[in-house]
Amino acid sequence: MPHAMVRRVQTPCTHSFGAPLLARPIQAAASCSARLSERPPSEHRARSHTRVQAAKEAHVPAVTAAPETATWDPEGLLSRTPAAGGHFARRERKQSEQTGSAPSKLAPAYPPSGSSNAFKAQLRNHITRIPEQYAQQGIPASQQELYDHSALQHSLKQDYVSVDLQHPGMTVQCMEPPVLTIHSFMTADECQQLAQAAQATGLMQQSKIGEGNVQSSAASVNVRRTSSTVLLDPTVVEQHPHLQPMVVQLQSKAQRLLEIDTGAWTAPGQLPPPGQFCFESLQVACYQPGQHFLQHEDAFPPNFVKQNRFQRQATLLVYLNDVPTGGTTHFNRLDVSIQPECGKALLFFPAFADGTPDPRTVHTAQSPDSTKWVTQVWIAGGQPLSTPPPPQPSASGKASSSSSMRDRDDDLESRILSTRRKKAAKGKGKQSGSKVRKRFS
16 A cells, blocks of 8 residues: 555544554554545545544643733723723622622621731631711721720731821721721812822823833723823923922821831832832822723732732822712722712722732722812832842942842832733743744644
């Protein structure tokens, strides 16, 4: 039998019977070859193709789609996926299930010696609301007889960031997770000046979903977020010097609110060591009637934290004008809504002290009935390295160059850009490799 005929016979027999041709008796192989050689070549090719396809469908497992990668947004954890599905749909379904099964009120039983890992795992599905009669206005933190002051204080210090509960105007909106408001945190004049100065920069643009505080082409407009924003990063502040004292003043107010040692603060925008904190760049946002920011989280995903060594530990949101109706900040799982009032601040904690995101703080910026101005102050906390640090460059004539590289590496926004570029390059490499394999397969 010619060599070509042997190969023609071997392929269909291998696929249709599920065993190598040479493993079968010689007589069976000869009989099979004789029958196939009597068929026309066209019929043989058609039958062979049908058998191969049937074998593939029967034996080849279905390919599972790669998991979607969540991206960082200036006001929360978002994904560049359609609003109808993907990351958001999964998160909302999971949160709905947890909300339906979680008790509305649980005693804040904090271990006196500190929270164990088992307790922290349980805490992630624990919600303790304030009594219903105080739900509209909250409980003044100074009236300690109305709530468990010691439990809240311990929770903040042990699991989040310590807060001065005696700060003037402090009000408790939720016990666990802690949600606090501060009346008259900024004066009306300070609010008006900041809103006007942000608008005067001429840099207000439609809010995007993507790389967060980094103004990059990877960010994209999305119907989930329809407000307009401006990021007061060092470049913008340098171009508009009158913004500098406003930014410093607001950050100083935030430092007095949080009970963090002075030595634990690093320069704004610079990567803090583990256990220390810094301010991210300030952002000012404007919502016109009908605009919104749908359900989202402020914390970064765990893989982001491991790669970039910091997490957003606290969100301090300050309303810059009164909004009589609409425009509330609504915490979807907690059933807590905060109405914007000029100068009022809202403080909550998107992640635990160990850097784990807290999904209970998912929230929505609802559409206002009139223009709404707000500013966000984010406090980033340093997290430990997940891998050993790279070796330090040897001292040489290029000391200034290595110093410049370290400065860029310590910059929060540079680290984010670097991470996203590596992921994009890796994705392109995979696509290119698949094209090459397809071409030669």
